[in-house]
Amino acid sequence: MNKKSFLNKLIYLLGSKLRNPTLNIAYNSLKSTEFASESELKDLQNKKLEELAAFCYQYSDYYKSIFDTINVNPTKKPFGIEQLQKLPILEKSTLISKNKELHTLNKFDFKKVFYCETSGSTGQALTFYRNEEWDSFNRASIERGLSWYGVFPWDKNGYFWGFNFSKAKVLKTKLLDFLVNRFRLFSYSSKELDLFLNKCKKAQYVEGYSSMIYEVAKLANEKKISITNLKLVKGTSEKIYPYFHKETLKAFGCKIVSEYGSAESGIIAFECPAGNMHLNEETCYVECIDGQAVVTNLVARSFPTLRYALGDYIELSDGKCVCGRQHRILKEVTGRIGKNLIGISNKKFPSLTLYYVFKNLAVNFNIELAYRCEQRAIGKLDVFLECSPNPAVQKLLINEFQKYFSGDMEFQFNYVDSIQVKGKKMKDFESYLD
Structure with missing residues (x-):
């Protein structure tokens, strides 16, 4: 490792330690179960679900009322998947209307929380607080996914995100990007694009909105620019269409790898090098009900979401992956649940x-x-x-x-x-x- 790489790693580790004191614990935990058996993963989920339900009953006014309505006290009796499925499905409108009752901040003293705001694809504004341990597991889940491709979070990386920022936000973002060894595309102008693609030639991976990756790949191909050094091209926040890959393979030498999740539910699945999206079963339990994704976040405490209807149509598979990971496979995210x-x-x-x-x-x-x-x-x-x-x-x-x-x-x-x-x-x- 050269001096620059060592410095980038040191800055990242120091920054992570300040922001997320439990990140390393969460990462080591996830790596230890990376090749756990199917039964071991189920046992882990049941244990976490039991702890989560008991916590919710004690500290969330919303869930205390829900559990009492169905006559279940998870602090006195074992609580597992069977009991979970008795709970009503949680819609985003409820997260907004019952926001205060869902939060546990007024009853439990978290050492550190992060303010989050998201509108998602539905346009409905949602704000909530994410406790530090939950945030650490979310970041650790991403880091574990990166590790499958021989990539570290402090490696030089490009970000396809934020091209419509204001000038003030651009300056702030560039400073933060510098600290995490990241460069970013702010517009599709020829000058910006050439600069970004030139930096890609020294990067380990790139990530961002899938549609932006596709658009930039097309422009790179028109300019006959080929990037051959990337280990990973990661798409987030949008559906990845099959036709995206033709352009990215030509431009970057990689197909777009899928990272699937949401602000409320965290990282739900990550695609392995064998091409299958594995559910992040240590941090969430996923149900497919009438084709719709219903997710229980197993690590959230400040704003727990049990049986949350994510708003996506999905397809799960019982098949096994050649990579050896026993985590269930998310075969496909077929689309958003929207207007007819x-x-x-x-x-x-x-x-x-x-x-x-x-x-x-x-x-x-x-x-x-x-x-x-x-x-x-x-x-x-x-x-x-x-x-x-x-x-x-x-x-x-x-x-x-x-x-x-x-x-x-x-x-x-x-x-x-x-x-x-x-x-x-x-x-x-x-x-x-x-």
């Missing part, structure tokens, strides 16, 4: 219909399209495609649409250079109907 599409007859169609239309096109005809859809009028759907007009492909696409909509929807096809809407998270469907 409304047909000419006012019939409602789930937005997930679009996922199956384009998946069928990819599976049956080997045609992968970058797409985004909008509905601004009943019975009419605007389809934006990131490609040149192709009558044959459009005909195939219309046939797939008709299988699901049966003539109850009209389609307007728009061929664009980029489906990304500047300053917004990537969504495959947006409804503007009241």
Whole structure:
């Protein structure tokens, strides 16, 4: 290790020790169970769930009321998965409306908490406090994922995030980035892009919004710039579409690896080098109910969330991964639970219909399209495609649409250079109907 690398590591470790005193404990704990057996992971989950339920009953007014309603006292009787499934599913609207009752700050004295604010994909503003141990497990979960690729958090890294910051925030962010050996893309201007890509040639990994990684990869390929030294390209906060990988493999020599989670639930899954997303079972318990993700955060104490409906459609797998990790596999995050599409007859169609239309096109005809859809009028759907007009492909696409909509929807096809809407998270469907 050279002097610069040693200094970067030292700065990171000192900063982490000040901000997260229990980070190293959390990381070592996660690494010790990385190859635990399926039964060992289940036992660990049950133990953590029992401790969490007892804590919630004692310190959260909201959960005290819920447990009393279903006549369960987790401080007196064992509490496991069977008892957990008796609890009502928690919606984001409840996190907002019962925010004070859910928090345990007024009854339990945490040594340190962090203020968090998120609107997520739903647009609903949520604020809460994350206790230090919970925050440490969240950061340690990310560090464990990085370790699977031979990457350390103090390694030089690029960040695809924050291109719409104000000037004041840019200065503050650049200072923080310097301390953690990070550089960041603030805009898509040619000058900024060339500078960022040049720095990538000395980085170990890059991460950020998946759609931004895809957009930059396309621009790099147009400039015929190839980065061959990266160990990891990590996508967060957005769905990773299959067509993203073609561009990133060409530009960065890596596909986008998925890190799946939320501010409220922490890191839920991380993709291993074998290509499977493993659930972070030491910190959360995941249920798939009617195709929807329902998550219990096992390490949160200041703002506990038991059986929280995350707002995503998912698919779990019972298969085993060749990497040897026994953590359950999150096969796919199929899409966000959002507004319905409304047909000419006012019939409602789930937005997930679009996922199956384009998946069928990819599976049956080997045609992968970058797409985004909008509905601004009943019975009419605007389809934006990131490609040149192709009558044959459009005909195939219309046939797939008709299988699901049966003539109850009209389609307007728009061929664009980029489906990304500047300053917004990537969504495959947006409804503007009241």
